[in-house]
Amino acid sequence: MAASVNAAKGSGTRTGEAAPSARTRVRRRPERGRYDRETVHAILDEGLVCQVAFAVEGQPFAIPTAYARDGETLYLHGSPASRMLRSLAGGIPVCASVTLLDGLVLARSAFHHSMNYRSVVVLGRARLVEDAEERLRAMRALVEHVAPGRWADTRQPSAKELAQTCVLALPLDEASAKVRSGPPLDSEEDHALPHWAGVIPLRLVPEAAVPDPLLAPGIAEPAYAGRYRRPGARSAS
Amino acid sequence: MAASVNAAKGSGTRTGEAAPSARTRVRRRPERGRYDRETVHAILDEGLVCQVAFAVEGQPFAIPTAYARDGETLYLHGSPASRMLRSLAGGIPVCASVTLLDGLVLARSAFHHSMNYRSVVVLGRARLVEDAEERLRAMRALVEHVAPGRWADTRQPSAKELAQTCVLALPLDEASAKVRSGPPLDSEEDHALPHWAGVIPLRLVPEAAVPDPLLAPGIAEPAYAGRYRRPGARSAS
Numbered sequence: 001m002a003a004s005v006n007a008a009k010g011s012g013t014r015t016g017e018a019a020p021s022a023r024t025r026v027r028r029r030p031e032r033g034r035y036d037r038e039t040v041h042a043i044l045d046e047g048l049v050c051q052v053a054f055a056v057e058g059q060p061f062a063i064p065t066a067y068a069r070d071g072e073t074l075y076l077h078g079s080p081a082s083r084m085l086r087s088l089a090g091g092i093p094v095c096a097s098v099t100l101l102d103g104l105v106l107a108r109s110a111f112h113h114s115m116n117y118r119s120v121v122v123l124g125r126a127r128l129v130e131d132a133e134e135r136l137r138a139m140r141a142l143v144e145h146v147a148p149g150r151w152a153d154t155r156q157p158s159a160k161e162l163a164q165t166c167v168l169a170l171p172l173d174e175a176s177a178k179v180r181s182g183p184p185l186d187s188e189e190d191h192a193l194p195h196w197a198g199v200i201p202l203r204l205v206p207e208a209a210v211p212d213p214l215l216a217p218g219i220a221e222p223a224y225a226g227r228y229r230r231p232g233a234r235s236a237s
Numbered sequence: 238m239a240a241s242v243n244a245a246k247g248s249g250t251r252t253g254e255a256a257p258s259a260r261t262r263v264r265r266r267p268e269r270g271r272y273d274r275e276t277v278h279a280i281l282d283e284g285l286v287c288q289v290a291f292a293v294e295g296q297p298f299a300i301p302t303a304y305a306r307d308g309e310t311l312y313l314h315g316s317p318a319s320r321m322l323r324s325l326a327g328g329i330p331v332c333a334s335v336t337l338l339d340g341l342v343l344a345r346s347a348f349h350h351s352m353n354y355r356s357v358v359v360l361g362r363a364r365l366v367e368d369a370e371e372r373l374r375a376m377r378a379l380v381e382h383v384a385p386g387r388w389a390d391t392r393q394p395s396a397k398e399l400a401q402t403c404v405l406a407l408p409l410d411e412a413s414a415k416v417r418s419g420p421p422l423d424s425e426e427d428h429a430l431p432h433w434a435g436v437i438p439l440r441l442v443p444e445a446a447v448p449d450p451l452l453a454p455g456i457a458e459p460a461y462a463g464r465y466r467r468p469g470a471r472s473a474s
Contacts (some may be wrong), residue, residue, distance in 0.1 A: 205440050
């Protein structure tokens with residue numbers, strides 16, 4: 001990222017589809033901007049944590065939280081006692097940011113060091129989900145986002161637990177993606193320098209599942225845990 | 238994270254050292270709060286990307302960017318044309334958030350699904366680094382943060398490149414960490430349910446380095462690329 005930080009407002013060259021709004025248009029390194037739904041959805045579906053930015057009394061916060069996408073809606077959840085969720089439920093402007101780090105880009109010049117990444121930034125206002133059916137659907141989406149098939153293999157929320165869960169919905173109307181991939185981009189006059197240059201790919205890898213020490217005997221490890229894999233994740237090299 | 242999202246303001250039980258300010262105190266799940274410098278530094282040193290939150294005309298943004306820690310200072314950098322950096326250089330309140338995802342926590346109950354993670358949130362105001370020597374030191378820190386030893390193995394910034402780089406310094410005075418680890422925490426009455434429960438550990442793994450296709454012949458792969466490892470990263474299981 002480095003010298004390629006994204007300022008999400010202003011003008012810039014667009015690649016492919018147009019940005020959904022002026023303020024979601026990628027301005028720094030506009031050639032990295034992606035606005036098609038497929039790219040935005042794929043990044044959101046592969047990611048596990050989003051950073052939710054909101055301001056309280058002029059101080060911005062960025063707080064990591066779980067999320068799930070359902071169509072063109074991003075669901076967030078948490079305790080009704082959470083200041084973040086209570087603040088957002090009031091309809092204040094919010095930003096949700098998901099970043100997948102794909103590699104470290106080592107250029108010959110210190111200046112051109114960079115990272116390969118895929119990121120999505122969503123701007124908007126969150127809506128408190130009050131409808132019980134939608135809230136349950138959101139909780140299902142949140143569990144299924146982590147491990148497809150898991151929802152059917154859990155004790156589903158009780159009325160009390162549902163009451164203890166605050167669910168927010170953020171529309172994806174103003175979402176944009178930014179993608180960098182490929183080798184370092186040194187200036188031509190630096191190509192003959194004696195420094196190694198290249199990319200160190202990075203991958204989020206699941207390890208062997210660790211059963212709960214309290215697990216009752218005779219319960220087999222489900223495939224979604226034993227062969228865990230993110231959707232769209234690059235396969236091992 | 239889920240029902241454990243962090244609201245960084247308000248009161249709460251403290252673990253170990255005290256929070257540096259009321260607004261950095263972890264309120265949701267206060268038992269997960271960590272305020273000692275060692276924990277905060279270790280998370281920042283292992284991470285590669287931070288999300289920088291700031292508000293422009295009332296709209297918060299969270300933008301992924303590279304960073305480095307030097308003592309009690311977090312350095313960010315980018316193009317002077319970046320709206321983010323220009324906004325922050327004006328001394329507006331900012332939040333930098335780093336999250337390391339360690340695992341997925343699958344409980345028997347949908348409600349108690351969670352994640353294992355280590356995160357740091359830094360609040361404050363960034364200072365534009367105008368001193369040339371400090372700016373160069375920051376750029377060195379940014380490169381060394383990615384791969385220790387790399388700075389000496391690069392072409393270092395020219396006067397023109399230095400002029401093209403905007404460096405910001407964010408003090409770590411108001412930094413707090415939040416950590417979850419260990420197995421799921423189902424209610425006791427759920428322990429006998431027939432659902433598997435446990436943790437799927439996740440690890441950010443470097444793969445074989447990919448040399449730049451334009452790499453001059455005879456340049457050996459340096460150890461920091463061939464055996465890349467984050468400081469403090471858990472070893473493979």
